């Protein structure tokens with residue numbers, strides 16, 4: 001198959017000291033050489049030369065680059081004009097503008113990366129915190145792919161055990177070795193369950209740990225969000241019921257991203273819109289890992305009228321500046337007016353994160369991608385059907401159908417099985433030049 005030659009600027013949009021244009025495809029070298037002031041490029045060596053009359057550049061030729069195809073990277077001065085003119089010259093000469101994610105898609109199609117690794121490239125590019133970076137790197141470099149490979153091998157072992165059985169089915173033998181089948185199933189099941197369980201942490205690290213701020217109206221929820229962000233993000237007023245909709249903002253501390261969700265105050269109200277808001281508050285709590293339950297320290301304690309089952313709850317007493325004698329009495333006191341207690345609150349949030357969300361049974365390997373999570377759930381369902389089939393004495397060929405189903409879903413993670421829809425969805429999210 002011949003690969004047409006694609007080109008894009010791979011550095012961020014805008015003006016910079018330098019910009020890098022990437023050219024990939026079968027004709028990448030001849031196309032580039034027509035514009036460079038040298039007659040050849042040594043492989044993997046930086047060559048200082050001129051690009052037409054446009055700019056002094058540094059060109060590097062990779063016979064098999066990131067995409068697995070001949071690739072040229074040209075570093076030019078990062079002016080808007082130089083970038084555009086350089087691109088245009090290469091396009092006029094037969095290269096085509098790359099689509100979003102097309103370099104990485106080619107790397108996948110040419111077998112340089114599996115699909116989960118290609119997705120990790122996107123995560124790596126997007127990573128902001130050390131935790132996100134660690135997740136992406138571990139998914140990119142092996143550990144994760146290795147784990148999936150082992151699962152796949154175990155599934156294949158199961159299949160061949162079953163097929164052995166199929167071969168003998170005319171002779172009406174029982175499953176050759178049911179205990180072995182069951183053992184393998186149990187091992188697979190526990191590994192998949194551990195991975196599925198790790199998604200809570202993986203997803204929290206990747207997307208930010210959801211922290212809901214709840215409490216009665218006027219206790220200072222929106223003020224707390226603003227104080228944490230150091231920004232006037234949410235409307236604050238002394239009118240109870242100010243916040244109607246949930247407001248979400250991300251803040252990073254202790255190497256972890258937290259998604260703070262300010263919610264509508266909880267109270268009995270006949271106002272329709274306020275009711276809708278409180279519905280959203282409940283939903284925010286149900287999806288949160290950590291809940292900050294706020295109470296105005298000058299008011300009597302109000303029992304939370306919301307289901308906090310299974311959540312890490314931090315009781316926070318607000319408006320500490322209004323206390324004449326700020327006696328902590330073991331309570332977590334904060335004031336958004338003076339900033340009192342905010343650092344302590346952050347520390348407590350980190351503690352709760354490590355105690356309740358940050359523990360993980362599947363070792364270093366975390367599931368952080370929602371697509372993989374759904375696929376693994378399907379694998380798990382198919383394996384349940386296999387188990388039931390075996391227990392129920394179903395013929396081996398019917399059990400094999402469920403087993404193939406499990407293999408299919410596992411294959412969608414790494415890309416042994418793909419559809420254009422899946423690929424379009426994944427690579428469409430990249431930006432151009434990646």
Ligand SMILES: Nc1nc2c(ncn2[C@@H]2O[C@H](COP(=O)(O)OP(=O)(O)OP(=O)(O)O)[C@@H](O)[C@H]2O)c(=O)[nH]1
Nearest residue numbers: 217218219220221222223237241242243265335336
């Ligand atoms: N003295 C003092 N007042 C505060 C503090 N935090 C908030 N307030 C005041 O309390 C009132 C309510 O604050 P909000 O942040 O809007 O309260 P809320 O919990 O978001 O209220 P709803 O959105 O109505 O549920 C405002 O008048 C704030 O100025 C504080 O730390 N000290």
Ligand SMILES: [Mg+2]
Nearest residue numbers: 221222242243
């Ligand atoms: Mg509010």
